[in-house]
Amino acid sequence: MKTAGIIMIIGSLLLLGLFKFPLWNIMLGAPQYPDPLGMDIYITGIQGVDEFDLQNIDGLNHYIGMKTIPKPEEMWEFSVFPKVILGMAILGVIIGILGFFKKLNYKFFLGWFLLMTVLGVLGMYDFNNWLTDYGSNLDPNAIIKVTNPDGSPMSYKPPLIGYQKLLNFDVDSWPHIGGYLLFVGMILTLIAFWLGRRASLKKTTQ
Amino acid sequence: MKNILKTSVALVSILIGFTSCNNSGKSNGGSGALASNVAEKVYVPPGEYDSHYAFMSGGYSGNLTVYGLPSGRMFKEIPVFSQFPTNGYGYTEETTPMLETSYGFVPWDDSHHPDISQTDGVLDGRWIFINGNNTPRIARISLTNFETEEIIEVPNSAGNHSSSYITENTEYVVAGTRFSVPVPQRDMPIKDYKGNFKGALTFISVDPEEGHMDIKFQILMPGFNYDLSHPGRGKSHGWFFFTTYNTEEANSLLEVNASQNDKDFIAAINWKKIEEYVNNGGGTMMPANYAHNLYDEDTHMATSTMKKEVRVVNPSEVPGAIYLLPTPKSPHGVDVDPSGEYIVGNGKLSANLTVHSFTKMIDAIENKEFDGDAYGIPIIKFEDVLAGSVEQAGLGPLHTEFDGKGNGYTTFFISSEVVKWKLGTWEVLDRKPTYYSVGHLTIPGGNSREPFGKYMFAMNKITKDRYLPVGPEMEHSAQLYDISGDKMELLLDFPTHGEPHYAAAIPAEIIMNNVKKIYRLDENEHPRKATNESETKVVREGKNVHIYMTTIRSHFSPDNIEGVKVGDKVFFHVTNLEQDFDVPHGFAVIGANTAELLVMPGQTRTLTWEPKQVGVWPFYCTDFCSALHQEMQGYVRVSPADSNLDLSWSLGE
Numbered sequence: 139m140k141t142a143g144i145i146m147i148i149g150s151l152l153l154l155g156l157f158k159f160p161l162w163n164i165m166l167g168a169p170q171y172p173d174p175l176g177m178d179i180y181i182t183g184i185q186g187v188d189e190f191d192l193q194n195i196d197g198l199n200h201y202i203g204m205k206t207i208p209k210p211e212e213m214w215e216f217s218v219f220p221k222v223i224l225g226m227a228i229l230g231v232i233i234g235i236l237g238f239f240k241k242l243n244y245k246f247f248l249g250w251f252l253l254m255t256v257l258g259v260l261g262m263y264d265f266n267n268w269l270t271d272y273g274s275n276l277d278p279n280a281i282i283k284v285t286n287p288d289g290s291p292m293s294y295k296p297p298l299i300g301y302q303k304l305l306n307f308d309v310d311s312w313p314h315i316g317g318y319l320l321f322v323g324m325i326l327t328l329i330a331f332w333l334g335r336r337a338s339l340k341k342t343t344q
Numbered sequence: 345m346k347n348i349l350k351t352s353v354a355l356v357s358i359l360i361g362f363t364s365c366n367n368s369g370k371s372n373g374g375s376g377a378l379a380s381n382v383a384e385k386v387y388v389p390p391g392e393y394d395s396h397y398a399f400m401s402g403g404y405s406g407n408l409t410v411y412g413l414p415s416g417r418m419f420k421e422i423p424v425f426s427q428f429p430t431n432g433y434g435y436t437e438e439t440t441p442m443l444e445t446s447y448g449f450v451p452w453d454d455s456h457h458p459d460i461s462q463t464d465g466v467l468d469g470r471w472i473f474i475n476g477n478n479t480p481r482i483a484r485i486s487l488t489n490f491e492t493e494e495i496i497e498v499p500n501s502a503g504n505h506s507s508s509y510i511t512e513n514t515e516y517v518v519a520g521t522r523f524s525v526p527v528p529q530r531d532m533p534i535k536d537y538k539g540n541f542k543g544a545l546t547f548i549s550v551d552p553e554e555g556h557m558d559i560k561f562q563i564l565m566p567g568f569n570y571d572l573s574h575p576g577r578g579k580s581h582g583w584f585f586f587t588t589y590n591t592e593e594a595n596s597l598l599e600v601n602a603s604q605n606d607k608d609f610i611a612a613i614n615w616k617k618i619e620e621y622v623n624n625g626g627g628t629m630m631p632a633n634y635a636h637n638l639y640d641e642d643t644h645m646a647t648s649t650m651k652k653e654v655r656v657v658n659p660s661e662v663p664g665a666i667y668l669l670p671t672p673k674s675p676h677g678v679d680v681d682p683s684g685e686y687i688v689g690n691g692k693l694s695a696n697l698t699v700h701s702f703t704k705m706i707d708a709i710e711n712k713e714f715d716g717d718a719y720g721i722p723i724i725k726f727e728d729v730l731a732g733s734v735e736q737a738g739l740g741p742l743h744t745e746f747d748g749k750g751n752g753y754t755t756f757f758i759s760s761e762v763v764k765w766k767l768g769t770w771e772v773l774d775r776k777p778t779y780y781s782v783g784h785l786t787i788p789g790g791n792s793r794e795p796f797g798k799y800m801f802a803m804n805k806i807t808k809d810r811y812l813p814v815g816p817e818m819e820h821s822a823q824l825y826d827i828s829g830d831k832m833e834l835l836l837d838f839p840t841h842g843e844p845h846y847a848a849a850i851p852a853e854i855i856m857n858n859v860k861k862i863y864r865l866d867e868n869e870h871p872r873k874a875t876n877e878s879e880t881k882v883v884r885e886g887k888n889v890h891i892y893m894t895t896i897r898s899h900f901s902p903d904n905i906e907g908v909k910v911g912d913k914v915f916f917h918v919t920n921l922e923q924d925f926d927v928p929h930g931f932a933v934i935g936a937n938t939a940e941l942l943v944m945p946g947q948t949r950t951l952t953w954e955p956k957q958v959g960v961w962p963f964y965c966t967d968f969c970s971a972l973h974q975e976m977q978g979y980v981r982v983s984p985a986d987s988n989l990d991l992s993w994s995l996g997e
């Protein structure tokens with residue numbers, strides 16, 4: 139149970155990487171942009187990969203009537219997400235410590251993991267909603283209007299994850315370091331649960 | 345009849361035999377296989393980079409062109425001494441001060457000898473210097489933005505040809521006069537030239553941080569023609585060498601009268617000694633009038649200042665600082681090998697190359713082995729300074745460069761070839777023709793302690809039939825050779841722009857990563873900038889109307905302007921708000937008696953327009969900036985001179 143507790147603590151602390159590293163990254167390459175433009179999505183806001191990338195993405199997007207990339211204060215997510223992540227990290231560390239001193243059942247580890255999963259799914263759902271709105275809620279007076287074969291306006295929604303071709307742009311959307319740390323951390327808490335369970339089972343069989 | 349037929353058949357068979365033999369010979373040994381091998385050596389696949397930059401002087405274009413090696417592709421023309429309507433250099437309010445001189449605005453020059461800055465005798469790739477020959481000037485071009493940043497006029501000089509070579513730590517950029525003149529200038533009979541005219545050799549100090557130039561001193565030499573120069577390096581650092589011709593001091597029909605002396609001189613100048621003399625207060629401040637033009641990258645503007653005096657030194661004031669080395673037959677180039685030991689005099693009317701030894705020169709000075717003097721300057725005995733000569737190397741030697749492997753490469757104008765020879769043994773190793781009548785040649789870093797001896801290119805004066813005919817006037821040609829082997833191999837023939845004299849070349853990696861992509865808008869300190877659309881405005885100051893305008897894909901702000909009147913002088917101050925690589929915008933307005941503006945991201949440029957007719961006049965973006973480039977346009981309403989219409993401006997209303 140001691141090892142499980144330590145792993146639980148480490149797993150939870152890895153969440154804090156999201157304060158330093160981006161959760162997600164979207165790169166936009168095109169014939170005219172051999173060095174792609176890029177957005178790093180942090181839990182506290184969106185930043186350009188290179189200094190002027192956001193400005194240049196907004197400059198291009200005005201042709202198709204997309205809204206400008208939101209500033210941190212323009213989206214509630216960027217003030218709530220940091221609090222949720224910090225809260226979950228603290229909660230995980232407390233559970234880990236209590237587990238270490240055997241003051242608490244290993245099932246709490248799984249409980250934390252499930253809560254984090256639910257929050258993560260909600261976060262992804264919210265992120266996807268924003269991408270959809272960003273990519274399809276277009277200015278009706280946009281300079282360039284592109285329609286699908288059925289006549290409906292084309293959406294410029296970047297993929298939630300993976301690659302997609304949007305007009306002349308090759309769009310790649312993948313987790314970044316902070317995101318990977320989050321996944322590793324969550325897997326560690328699952329391992330902590332499994333180790334705790336094994337230790338507990340050993341005890342009962344003895 | 346039968347016999348005749350038989351004989352004919354036999355003859356035909358023999359002929360076929362010959363031709364097929366000939367064919368097989370060609371395809372086996374031949375030019376086909378060789379040619380494809382050579383093609384690979386100069387082929388830079390699409391999207392890949394050349395390994396070297398080459399900066400070629402523009403000659404009578406007054407500019408500097410940037411090429412890639414080994415492909416021979418031209419990347420850019422950098423305007424230096426000439427107006428350049430392509431981007432408005434020399435036309436805009438910001439850049440016209442660059443072409444100010446003591447003679448007023450001079451919109452053209454003849455640029456000759458680019459030289460890249462050095463640290464410890466090795467190319468550092470910070471700046472490139474080039475001389476304007478006709479109205480004596482030296483320019484400094486930044487190798488981070490590839491723009492001319494500074495031009496200084498050289499007083500007391502005429503035909504600024506033995507320039508703009510730098511010392512091995514870029515302490516000085518040196519400018520010598522080809523034409524001696526009265527100093528100071530005055531009204532006097534031309535026939536009194538001899539003994540009265542002076543040749544000024546100018547040492548311009550270069551600030552090690554900013555590169556700013558300032559004339560430290562001028563040496564007023566006898567009235568010879570100072571043709572070319574080169575710095576000492578390594579052991580000879582601290583010395584500078586100038587070739588002379590017309591030591592006869594003829595003032596007419598120089599073709600004959602300046603070719604009488606069997607030997608002219610290479611002037612060896614101990615500049616460290618003169619610098620010390622000057623630092624201790626030596627020399628005389630002499631009244632002068634010369635322009636110093638400086639471009640400020642933050643304000644995006646040039647300013648021109650007239651300087652009113654210059655420090656001059658007469659050779660007799662500093663004994664032991666200047667010596668003359670006799671050199672046969674009106675030497676043209678003087679070139680110093682990477683070690684600094686050998687000083688090559690290219691006697692252009694000779695078949696031989698004369699090579700002097702720096703060590704022998706110092707010994708001769710110590711032993712006072714002199715052969716008289718010229719105007720008090722000691723002449724060292726020819727035999728006592730001669731290291732050797734390359735015998736019968738070719739006809740009309742002009743210039744020599746070095747590969748850093750102990751070999752010299754000399755151009756021969758009359759016999760139209762480059763000859764490779766060995767330093768020390770003076771034997772000729774190889775010769776290759778050029779097409780035609782080669783002037784200078786360049787090896788990357790060939791004028792430094794450490795040449796990069798892979799490529800050499802020859803710049804020719806005559807092109808004739810090398811390319812498809814284009815009428816009597818044509819560009820010049822250059823040939824690129826691989827010099828990595830024992831024998832030179834001709835790789836490529838490519839046209840050059842203007843008339844390149846000398847060129848400087850450098851491995852790409854030394855500068856390519858320092859090159860700017862944009863100018864930062866937040867560092868723009870132009871006094872009439874507008875860094876966002878809310879700062880745009882139109883202001884009347886008497887008859888002058890200042891339009892603070894911005895550009896961003898794909899509109900001007902403002903794009904409708906009213907209240908301008910006939911007789912006004914309108915200044916379009918255009919700031920490009922883009923901060924994206926390679927998104928310039930252009931600006932042109934109908935009837936402007938000037939050139940367009942080409943405004944780089946983050947930059948401000950000003951076009952002056954004096955409307956002469958009432959009407960509504962369009963302006964537009966001249967650089968195809970975006971998909972909506974054709975929509976990037978606007979109108980200025982011009983009312984009669986007595987109109988009471990107030991200024992107004994708008995965008996999207």
